[in-house]
Amino acid sequence: MMVWVRKIHKWASLLVGLQMLIWVGSGIAFNMLDHKKASGNTYRAQATYSHTTNATTDLLPVEQILDTFPNTIELKHTSLLAQSYYLLTTQKGLYRRSTNTYTLVNALTGAVTSIDQKLASAIAKASYQGPGEITSVNLLLNPSDDFPKFANPSWQVNFDDELATTVYVEQGSGSIIGHANSNKRFADFVFMLHFMDYNQAGSFNNVQIILFAFVTLWLTLSGLIWTIYMLSNGKFRLKKW
Amino acid sequence: MTKTKLNKKKPLKLFNISHKLHKWLMLFIGVQFVIWSVTGAYMVFFDIDYIHGDSLVHTHQQKINPKNLTYSSKALFERYPAANNLSVGLLVDVEVYRFNVGKRQYIINARTGEQLSPITKKHANTIATHAYTGDGTITNTQLISRTPPFSVSPRHLPVWQVDFDHFSAPTLFIAANNGKVVVKRHQFWYLFDWMFRFHIMDYGDEQDPNNWLLFFIAIFALIATLSGLVLTYFKVIKAKLRKNKQKQQADKRSVGEQL
Numbered sequence: 001m002m003v004w005v006r007k008i009h010k011w012a013s014l015l016v017g018l019q020m021l022i023w024v025g026s027g028i029a030f031n032m033l034d035h036k037k038a039s040g041n042t043y044r045a046q047a048t049y050s051h052t053t054n055a056t057t058d059l060l061p062v063e064q065i066l067d068t069f070p071n072t073i074e075l076k077h078t079s080l081l082a083q084s085y086y087l088l089t090t091q092k093g094l095y096r097r098s099t100n101t102y103t104l105v106n107a108l109t110g111a112v113t114s115i116d117q118k119l120a121s122a123i124a125k126a127s128y129q130g131p132g133e134i135t136s137v138n139l140l141l142n143p144s145d146d147f148p149k150f151a152n153p154s155w156q157v158n159f160d161d162e163l164a165t166t167v168y169v170e171q172g173s174g175s176i177i178g179h180a181n182s183n184k185r186f187a188d189f190v191f192m193l194h195f196m197d198y199n200q201a202g203s204f205n206n207v208q209i210i211l212f213a214f215v216t217l218w219l220t221l222s223g224l225i226w227t228i229y230m231l232s233n234g235k236f237r238l239k240k241w
Numbered sequence: 242m243t244k245t246k247l248n249k250k251k252p253l254k255l256f257n258i259s260h261k262l263h264k265w266l267m268l269f270i271g272v273q274f275v276i277w278s279v280t281g282a283y284m285v286f287f288d289i290d291y292i293h294g295d296s297l298v299h300t301h302q303q304k305i306n307p308k309n310l311t312y313s314s315k316a317l318f319e320r321y322p323a324a325n326n327l328s329v330g331l332l333v334d335v336e337v338y339r340f341n342v343g344k345r346q347y348i349i350n351a352r353t354g355e356q357l358s359p360i361t362k363k364h365a366n367t368i369a370t371h372a373y374t375g376d377g378t379i380t381n382t383q384l385i386s387r388t389p390p391f392s393v394s395p396r397h398l399p400v401w402q403v404d405f406d407h408f409s410a411p412t413l414f415i416a417a418n419n420g421k422v423v424v425k426r427h428q429f430w431y432l433f434d435w436m437f438r439f440h441i442m443d444y445g446d447e448q449d450p451n452n453w454l455l456f457f458i459a460i461f462a463l464i465a466t467l468s469g470l471v472l473t474y475f476k477v478i479k480a481k482l483r484k485n486k487q488k489q490q491a492d493k494r495s496v497g498e499q500l
Contacts, residue, residue, distance in 0.1 A: 066307035074330040220278040
């Protein structure tokens, strides 16, 4: 039996040995990472809820809005840049990051508002307290590399600070998806290595890691049996180590 | 003569050191490698969305019927002048207003104006059954108002815990003051959580990968892995190359003999 254990250990190590090194190395990197820095929120302004919308008499009644937009699953009173809006959900996902479809309606005038480049820049700027200025604004219809699990279209607002901060604004709702910067991108890169997530899906359930994890099981279990065998045969002697 | 001797000796030394390092280090930390591979395999084999219980709940797409808002928002604001963050949605099949006054959340039936929050046990069961995708029956429902289990954030309190009869023991947690399914758990999640703690060697309470135990073990693990790679090089790659060379030479010789 030991012949087979040795054979399995040898060949499994050939298949996954280098990845083992990457796993341990990136694991140590996680251990040493400053997770606060790696969150990407270095220049994020604290959200101010002081101006949360009170139900003033100025607002259009929700009944009128719902009559105009009969496809609404949920209506939410919200505010963007201190301006009142009704956010209507017309297709609902399980999470905010899942596929959702929204209609944004000005709560004072009833006008449908779309988050255009100008508005997105202003929203991004309000959430930003760093020294940088906006250099470019792009509309992304597919998930961004910084937030790969966020399914909905977004405005990517780039700042020219030393951390290369990017603010993502959801196109449908105008809400902030998140901030990303070079620290977060480095952490994401380490995660990508650890999860073998080479197509950056933000997931560790990919085929390559499942295969490698399977082979690694054979490697460590054969190693375990080998060690137990050596122990029981007196192969661990301090004198002749 | 001496030169060839030196050349021969050097790699052997590296091999011997690696062999000893690998053998002895793995005697002490090999178990952690087994733990890493078993827990890691569990985490990559099971789809994370399944672990999170995404398949346990429906995302109903039922629309609001504006005709059902017979209790007007105007009347609502007269009753709660300080109402904040108003929303209109469906609670199972009833149009409701949700809002908060200060930190307190309210649910008001938009047809009748009746206050529904905090929701009753019976109502919690109805909401849970409406959301749940499985076909098991409810085995237990209880209100948690003070110390929640570690799997539920205290910000959701007070919360109804609704357990379903199924081998994975699914539980839906429904916030008593907004009627939404705020947390969903099943055995595979608890097992995942356990696996993750073992993976990052977190034997305390906080789930923090910045712990010293992990750091030191991982540094030794790095040496053990590197020495293992050296062994792989000598035992597999180099041995194979040598064999091929011998075979080639043997082939050559046999070819030579034939000629």
